[in-house]
Amino acid sequence: MTSPVQVGPLLRQMIDEGRVSDPATPRGRLLATAARLFREKGYNRTTMRELAAEVGILSGSIFHHFESKDEILFGVMHEVVLAMDDALATALAEATTTRDKILAIIHTELAFIHGKTGDATAVLIYEWRALSEKRQRQVLKVRKNYFKLWEEVFAQAHAEGLTLVEPEYLSQLLHGAMAWTTYWFKQGGKLSQDELANRVLALAIKE
Amino acid sequence: MTSPVQVGPLLRQMIDEGRVSDPATPRGRLLATAARLFREKGYNRTTMRELAAEVGILSGSIFHHFESKDEILFGVMHEVVLAMDDALATALAEATTTRDKILAIIHTELAFIHGKTGDATAVLIYEWRALSEKRQRQVLKVRKNYFKLWEEVFAQAHAEGLTLVEPEYLSQLLHGAMAWTTYWFKQGGKLSQDELANRVLALAIKE
Amino acid sequence: MTSPVQVGPLLRQMIDEGRVSDPATPRGRLLATAARLFREKGYNRTTMRELAAEVGILSGSIFHHFESKDEILFGVMHEVVLAMDDALATALAEATTTRDKILAIIHTELAFIHGKTGDATAVLIYEWRALSEKRQRQVLKVRKNYFKLWEEVFAQAHAEGLTLVEPEYLSQLLHGAMAWTTYWFKQGGKLSQDELANRVLALAIKE
Amino acid sequence: MTSPVQVGPLLRQMIDEGRVSDPATPRGRLLATAARLFREKGYNRTTMRELAAEVGILSGSIFHHFESKDEILFGVMHEVVLAMDDALATALAEATTTRDKILAIIHTELAFIHGKTGDATAVLIYEWRALSEKRQRQVLKVRKNYFKLWEEVFAQAHAEGLTLVEPEYLSQLLHGAMAWTTYWFKQGGKLSQDELANRVLALAIKE
DNA sequence: TATGAATGAGTCTTCATTCAT
């Protein structure tokens, strides 16, 4: 019964502005449940009936809130993408050194992958091709913003000699490395999320 | 009309031993085509009819070669996994220094992702959950061998002070970083596959 | 915002007597809009939501005015059928010669098909089978009256040697010929409605 | 179990040429049954399950022969339209006087409406709007041919002073008059089909 | 071994209707 995205003060504000669905509304509950199911079973293997059952309504009722299954997938992805962009912008604004900015990127990414928004983030990454092309384009617009923030930081780091790999490649490599942690990193294991962040940082910068 | 895996002398031998399907047989052609379609459209969105049509037979005929769609997916994954394991073992045997062994790992992985076996490798990585659990376990057996090779090399590297991150984490992080290259690295772009390998190496090793 | 039937002094009286809905009431507006939509898109392809939306209310609210979609269709048909019957009786009363009476029939029919009540008339003709059998019977009662007026006139004409075809067949043939004009005759084209009436008359009467 | 269109020597040839479905094939049986059901209950109120049941297969099997319900409707309409065009061309070729040509038109039309192809013809006329616009255009191409034959004959008749009403209007009026006979004329009643044809002729020509 | 029609359970989606507020 949680939102597909983590509800912090930032998200609170986004919800109030109507950019993200309130988890207390049917729409919000539907999106959160969809995120979980899509992650657990995959988009195609999740049926509208299952989704409805988990939310406690009948399958036909879903269509009061979304016009198609595709729109639900879009909802899950779009909201998490908006939230990530927002969260990263805020985190970067608070960081001063370039090293801290890189850490901010890593922490934000890992927070979304392994925090309350983990389901939506995993869906964003691994069910991308299930989304209709038309809606992929819409999500991509926001997504590009997000990665521009990465590349700016890595460009600065490269200029400072802090990193060896070119900004665009480093972005992609680190993004892949962190995306894959969904499959092996578990919160509460012997490696903490902060420690994981440090390992990723160790890949990015030379000491 | 190619095999799902690249046919070198090693594979030739595997084929002759019956461990991998000959691309000249219906079974081999079916697997190669399935790999491509599963990659392009996703497992669920590929129908048996399409697969049959591309191979030039009728849908009913597929079932003379495979007992189910799941078995085809298994075939694609199992063969590529066997081939990777084989290829890596050979490459490591030829490398002398630990640094070279790391490069061997990276080159082998990238060769499978971006070479002729790219389709099968992408399917292995991104359609994993579409495979029935029972068969996932079978593939996993071989897969574990493969990553044991990685970890042994990274353990040695760590002991030599060549790498900073613990072997098990480094394996996973690099694996993720390289898996993701499917989405952004294109053969014949301004970055060559060898140059890409060097960038990955630069993440792993602090010179 | 018009009634499904044309509001002349006759209809005014019918409205005042409660036999036809006032277009100023929600019921009247609903019927007029339904007539238009049923004609444009067909009964089955018109949804209650669309109908409600066009009238400016919500779908649930319709059911305060009509107990079912079928009742709406009935309303549309019943009112137009009453109005036609009424209009024809009046027109015939004013005609003196048999020829004029035939013209009165033709003009009345064409007026309903191509005038403000055109939507309702088209629905009456072309969505007949969408109406429940029970309500078909109700409409049929009035409808029979209407055609009895036709047959009486054509019987007289036949007796006078004015027409060649037997009354009952001539009624049906002319009715069909005029009903079909919905599909090809457009008000304001090179043929006026009066000229069209003369063409129909020319079929019926051998000068 | 009859074809949607009457199987005479002409149709036999069309079938052999593959332009019309053989009623002995599944496709042909499906079309004939669909024509009957669409006529009896209307296109929208006929379900694929019903259609399948009447043909003796399961609903899913229909989609081996047609890709959608719309394509079935198209099939029914297209084949009857082709057959009408063919039949009329032949009949006109055999008629010598203009009067006989008009009779040929009337007989052909009535034959299609009340003969074995009556179901398909009724569907063509009364379910027109249920057909997708794209496919309407395809049917229209053939349909226009058919009515061009009418207009040519009526133009000749008009020139000869045989008819009073202009060719284009006479075509439409007679077409409407005959289309409507579906609803009131029954084979084997007190009026024979030939006698009905004479009544229609009486409308068209002045003695 | 290949065919291809048929299966039948399952999918997303639609929509008239209900009803608590």
Next chain:
DNA sequence: TATGAATGAAGACTCATTCAT
């Protein structure tokens, strides 16, 4: 009277799989 979320039965369509030929 109006709302609008929810209902639930029904619709068209999909597709891996079967099997007689």
